[in-house]
Amino acid sequence: MWQFPWRYPESIALVFGLLVVGSVLQIFAGPFDFTLLLWPVNGIVGAVIVLLSVLLAVKRKNPLVQWLSGVPMAVALIGGLLILGIFMGLTPQLAHIHPGDKSLGTALGFRQMTTSWPFVILYLLLLLSLGTLIARRLFSFRKADYAFYLNHIGLWLLLFASGLGASDMKRYVMYVREGDTEWRVYNADGEALELPIAIRLNDFIMEEYPPQLAVIDRQSGHAQPEQHPEYLQLDEKPVTGKIDAWDLSVEEYIHEAVRNSDSTYRRVAMPGATPAVLIHAKNRHTGKTAQGWVCGGSTAQLLMTLPLDDTYTVVMTRPDPKRFISDIDVFTEDGAQGHTRLEVNKPYRVKHWMIYQYGYDTEAGKLSSYSSMELVYDPWVIAVYVGILLLAAGSVCMLWMGNRRKEESDGDVE
Amino acid sequence: MVTWNEFVWFALPAMLLWIAAGTLVYTKIQRRLIDLLMLAGIAVFVLFIVGMWISLERPPMRTMGETRLWYSFFLSVIGFLTYKNWKYNWLLSFSSLMACVFVCINLFKPEIHSKNLMPALQSIWFVPHVTSYILSYALLGAATIASFIQIKKQSKGLADQKLYQLMDNLVYAGFGFLMLGLLMGCVWAKEAWGHYWSWDPKETWAFITAAAYLMYIHMRLRRWHPTFTLWLLPIAFILLMITWIGVNYLPSAQGSIHVYS
Ligand code: HEM
Numbered sequence: 001m002w003q004f005p006w007r008y009p010e011s012i013a014l015v016f017g018l019l020v021v022g023s024v025l026q027i028f029a030g031p032f033d034f035t036l037l038l039w040p041v042n043g044i045v046g047a048v049i050v051l052l053s054v055l056l057a058v059k060r061k062n063p064l065v066q067w068l069s070g071v072p073m074a075v076a077l078i079g080g081l082l083i084l085g086i087f088m089g090l091t092p093q094l095a096h097i098h099p100g101d102k103s104l105g106t107a108l109g110f111r112q113m114t115t116s117w118p119f120v121i122l123y124l125l126l127l128l129s130l131g132t133l134i135a136r137r138l139f140s141f142r143k144a145d146y147a148f149y150l151n152h153i154g155l156w157l158l159l160f161a162s163g164l165g166a167s168d169m170k171r172y173v174m175y176v177r178e179g180d181t182e183w184r185v186y187n188a189d190g191e192a193l194e195l196p197i198a199i200r201l202n203d204f205i206m207e208e209y210p211p212q213l214a215v216i217d218r219q220s221g222h223a224q225p226e227q228h229p230e231y232l233q234l235d236e237k238p239v240t241g242k243i244d245a246w247d248l249s250v251e252e253y254i255h256e257a258v259r260n261s262d263s264t265y266r267r268v269a270m271p272g273a274t275p276a277v278l279i280h281a282k283n284r285h286t287g288k289t290a291q292g293w294v295c296g297g298s299t300a301q302l303l304m305t306l307p308l309d310d311t312y313t314v315v316m317t318r319p320d321p322k323r324f325i326s327d328i329d330v331f332t333e334d335g336a337q338g339h340t341r342l343e344v345n346k347p348y349r350v351k352h353w354m355i356y357q358y359g360y361d362t363e364a365g366k367l368s369s370y371s372s373m374e375l376v377y378d379p380w381v382i383a384v385y386v387g388i389l390l391l392a393a394g395s396v397c398m399l400w401m402g403n404r405r406k407e408e409s410d411g412d413v414e
Numbered sequence: 415m416v417t418w419n420e421f422v423w424f425a426l427p428a429m430l431l432w433i434a435a436g437t438l439v440y441t442k443i444q445r446r447l448i449d450l451l452m453l454a455g456i457a458v459f460v461l462f463i464v465g466m467w468i469s470l471e472r473p474p475m476r477t478m479g480e481t482r483l484w485y486s487f488f489l490s491v492i493g494f495l496t497y498k499n500w501k502y503n504w505l506l507s508f509s510s511l512m513a514c515v516f517v518c519i520n521l522f523k524p525e526i527h528s529k530n531l532m533p534a535l536q537s538i539w540f541v542p543h544v545t546s547y548i549l550s551y552a553l554l555g556a557a558t559i560a561s562f563i564q565i566k567k568q569s570k571g572l573a574d575q576k577l578y579q580l581m582d583n584l585v586y587a588g589f590g591f592l593m594l595g596l597l598m599g600c601v602w603a604k605e606a607w608g609h610y611w612s613w614d615p616k617e618t619w620a621f622i623t624a625a626a627y628l629m630y631i632h633m634r635l636r637r638w639h640p641t642f643t644l645w646l647l648p649i650a651f652i653l654l655m656i657t658w659i660g661v662n663y664l665p666s667a668q669g670s671i672h673v674y675s
Binding site: 092 | 586608610621626633635639669
């Protein structure tokens with residue numbers, strides 16, 4: 001060991017040493033404070049890493065530089081991050097550490113791995129090693145190496161912008177009642193802030209899938225058969241099916257139904273309407289039959305079940321949401337105004353903010369009187385997307401050309 | 415209407431055809447016949463997938479059982495194509511066998527699924543994201559099988575250079591699809607949840623898996639420590655299985671945004 005050229009033992013020793021140093025720092029100094037990296041600090045750190053990479057690459061014949069940016073170091077660093085990843089993957093990650101939690105895992109930062117010193121140190125060294133490698137290969141540029149450049153530059157950019165850029169990101173949740181205009185938001189700690197953006201919720205609209213039918217034990221409430229509960233998925237079209245010993249057939253399904261005084265249902269599209277279904281049930285063993293309406297109910301309407309015998313009864317499950325939409329107007333301080341129908345997977349951009357449909361009152365479902373939206377400010381996102389694009393192009397190269405390298409000789413060919 | 419109830423009528427013929435191809439390949443029988451048997455099996459299986467797609471009115475890619483369908487499909491297709499290219503008989507038998515294993519899991523431990531797609535999953539990224547992953551799983555599965563054979567050969571002191579080439583190509587292609595699936599997932603997550611990476615348990619394990627394959631890819635660039643390098647593939651595949659299936663059972667994943675139904 002420690003005889004040039006340095007390879008795996010030396011690289012592993014360095015990574016291990018840094019993990020130890022990081023753990024000691026973690027125990028005595030607490031987690032790494034990402035707010036230290038707020039712009040422009042992260043920009044400066046990035047510039048320093050780039051500058052250092054270029055300077056090191058100038059000395060690319062130096063064995064230390066070759067070691068720092070060589071294959072064994074890459075493998076040791078990736079391996080170190082892999083091991084930290086496994087700790088992170090096995091320990092529930094917490095947004096807030098309980099002040100009374102004095103366990104060793106918590107002290108070592110396992111419960112908030114991405115802000116722990118060992119993780120941050122390996123991440124920074126990876127940026128430097130990868131940066132030096134890229135600079136070194138760019139000094140001896142070859143067009144044939146395009147796949148190498150795409151993969152490594154793409155990854156470097158992605159890692160840099162998503163990691164060092166993380167501190168500049170702001171995420172808030174805003175709750176708006178129907179008809180109200182709101183500009184207060186809440187951060188992850190539940191503190192209220194005011195933003196230069198206001199949102200008016202004109203309407204909250206929700207569409208639901210047809211629900212399912214289940215047979216439950218009236219005493220226990222358990223769906224039947226006890227071990228492997230079966231459900232009958234309803235549809236706009238009449239369906240038939242079986243649950244346990246019962247053959248069920250739908251005679252009429254109403255997606256938006258309101259109860260009549262005689263306990264039947266009629267189609268009315270109004271707030272509080274819920275799915276209702278008229279079914280016929282027959283027991284395959286006893287021949288016993290039952291017929292009647294079943295309705296899941298809502299905050300505005302009672303539920304209705306169909307008893308099959310002394311023990312069992314047919315019930316309707318809660319419908320799953322199909323889509324939910326907030327019809328909103330957005331106002332900014334300088335008087336600009338926008339209108340959109342916000343939906344999951346369809347965010348809306350205002351200046352440097354993105355607005356996302358976030359949630360609603362799940363208890364009330366369709367009748368929710370408010371909608372919540374997430375407002376995200378992420379100035380580094382363009383760099384992240386460029387990284388993703390380069391890396392995706394690099395992946396396509398990996399796909400179609402495979403490993404074209406001939407077996408290297410035993411010596412390190414740098 | 416094609417549903418899981420009809421699965422057995424497609425699954426049994428498909429498995430019979432695959433197994434026939436995978437065993438007859440060792441006899442003197444005409445190669446054309448092997449191809450026909452294999453392709454017929456694949457055709458029967460595709461028929462079921464298409465039928466499910468139509469009757470569910472959405473791509474069958476959401477539940478575990480549905481993704482296993484694609485896994486069997488891609489395993490048989492990729493196994494067949496690489497067998498055609500590299501002329502390894504064992505590749506055809508192993509991928510046929512693996513495809514059958516996943517068919518059997520669906521036969522004996524089916525998961526009954528609702529056809530409702532939750533709003534976050536209703537995105538143009540859904541199909542390419544999942545397809546890309548399943549393709550990569552199949553390729554990396556094949557690479558793992560090859561690695562075992564190479565480990566055996568290497569322990570006798572004669573590593574097969576042609577097999578190395580096949581393994582590396584499988585890993586490169588598999589890793590390419592893995593990264594594409596991951597990156598599409600990032601773009602999609604940004605659109606649906608406002609952030610491209612939130613270290614959710616499934617994402618953490620995807621990171622671990624990618625790291626393990628990267629170690630293999632880079633260690634293969636030099637000839638040092640060949641045994642360790644070879645063992646990285648089975649290890650990486652175990653990590654991949656944890657990412658795909660195991661995460662749902664980990665205590666750290668309770669409340670994960672990636673655990674559906
Ligand atoms: C998505 C991520 C990555 C992919 C797909 C990838 C792929 C590759 C490929 C295909 C090669 C060989 C091609 C060539 O040398 O022309 C290579 C070489 C190399 N990569 Fe990566 N890599 C990735 C990430 C990394 C990381 C994180 C490091 C860490 C520093 C790294 C360090 C290296 C080194 C040192 C070489 C050898 C370069 C040389 O011999 O000049 N790579 N990589």
